[in-house]
Amino acid sequence: MTLILLFLILPTLIIIPMSLSTTSHLQFPPQGLTWMWYAAYFSDPDWMAATWFSLRIAIATSLTATTVGTLAALAIVRGDVPFKGMLHALSMGPLVVPHIVLGVALYLVLSPLQLTGTLAGFLIGHTVLAVPFVVITVMAALQRLDPALDLAALNCGANRAQAFIHVTLPNIAPSLASGAVFSFLASFDEATVAFFISDVGGKSIGRKMFEDIDFNLTPVIAAASTVVVFASLFLIGFAQLLLKAESPQIQTGEHDQ
Numbered sequence: 001m002t003l004i005l006l007f008l009i010l011p012t013l014i015i016i017p018m019s020l021s022t023t024s025h026l027q028f029p030p031q032g033l034t035w036m037w038y039a040a041y042f043s044d045p046d047w048m049a050a051t052w053f054s055l056r057i058a059i060a061t062s063l064t065a066t067t068v069g070t071l072a073a074l075a076i077v078r079g080d081v082p083f084k085g086m087l088h089a090l091s092m093g094p095l096v097v098p099h100i101v102l103g104v105a106l107y108l109v110l111s112p113l114q115l116t117g118t119l120a121g122f123l124i125g126h127t128v129l130a131v132p133f134v135v136i137t138v139m140a141a142l143q144r145l146d147p148a149l150d151l152a153a154l155n156c157g158a159n160r161a162q163a164f165i166h167v168t169l170p171n172i173a174p175s176l177a178s179g180a181v182f183s184f185l186a187s188f189d190e191a192t193v194a195f196f197i198s199d200v201g202g203k204s205i206g207r208k209m210f211e212d213i214d215f216n217l218t219p220v221i222a223a224a225s226t227v228v229v230f231a232s233l234f235l236i237g238f239a240q241l242l243l244k245a246e247s248p249q250i251q252t253g254e255h256d257q
Contacts, residue, residue, distance in 0.1 A: 012229055019222035026219055037219040038227075047224060050208035057119060057204065058188035061126040065183040068127065069134025070176060074164075076135070077142040078150075091135045094128055102128065103196035110197055117199030125193050130183035137182070141175035142168075174244075181239040189228055 014028055019037055021030030041047050072091050075081050094102060106125045107116065115121030145168065153163035169176075191206030198207040205224065212221050 015222050015225050015229070019219055019226045021219050021222075024218060026217060026222060037223040040218075040220050041223045041227070044220070047205075047208065047220070050203050050205045051224075053119075053202060054188050054205040057122045057126060058184045060119065060123050061130050061187035062180045062184040064123060064127045065130035065187075066134050066176065066180040069131045069179060069183070070138050072131065073135050073138035073142060077139055078147070088135075092132050095132045099129070099190075099192035103193040106193060107196040116197050117202035119202070121197050122187075122194070122202065122204065125197050126187040126190060129190060129193065130186040133182040133186055134176075134179035137175045137179035138172060141172040145171050178239040181235050185232055185235055189232060 017030050018026050018028050020033045020035070021027050022032035022034045022036075023030070069091070072087065076084055076088050076091075081087070102125075106121075106128075110116050110121045110124070113121075115124070149167050149171070150163050153167045154160070158166065189206065190204070191210065194204040194206045195210060198204060203211075205228070209221055209224065212218070
């Protein structure tokens with residue numbers, strides 16, 4: 001198992017020393033060590049524009065996907081709605097359908113509306129991709145939460161909105177925040193769909209990497225990739241900490257059951 005994991009992460013690990021090479025082309029092992037390519041990445045207006053564009057999209061996607069995914073999870077686990085199985089299947093669909101198929105479909109929908117390359121267009125596309133991650137984490141939290149807690153709040157005079165805000169939401173907050181982190185990551189480093197819905201005016205960092213691989217292959221790409229890798233690792237670690245955090249109410253509900 002250790003050898004398999006090492007084989008899977010080896011390409012990512014190789015990128016890091018390649019980003020420090022003194023040569024003007026990608027080479028492993030690197031000849032010498034330098035930070036010049038990181039300086040070139042942070043000082044290049046095109047790279048910074050693509051990075052900030054992706055960051056804005058990822059933040060907006062995290063907010064919208066968390067909202068939509070939480071509502072969908074509530075409907076599936078606690079709601080009395082018809083066709084729950086179909087709703088669950090539709091919410092998981094983007095995990096099954098190849099991203100290249102979604103990219104083509106989104107292009108055919110967004111292009112006539114002149115939304116390709118816009119923040120709104122990316123927000124629509126990336127929200128579709130990110131919602132399943134929120135649904136999975138929030139559903140898991142809701143299934144572990146004792147429904148009697150909501151019933152107790154309702155019996156005490158709270159309406160359903162108040163019961164959700166004051167009882168359910170604090171209990172599922174760690175999982176909800178974890179889903180938001182995963183939806184952020186699903187948007188920030190997404191490249192396949194971004195390739196179809198980008199244009200000259202709005203370009204994500206994934207699309208920028210694709211273009212430089214074709215026309216300007218330098219260690220700047222390795223430096224940008226390393227920055228994305230470490231940012232992703234930090235956020236994934238933060239998400240894991242959130243998933244391990246359990247409120248006393250959930251623990252009590254599990255114990256009572």
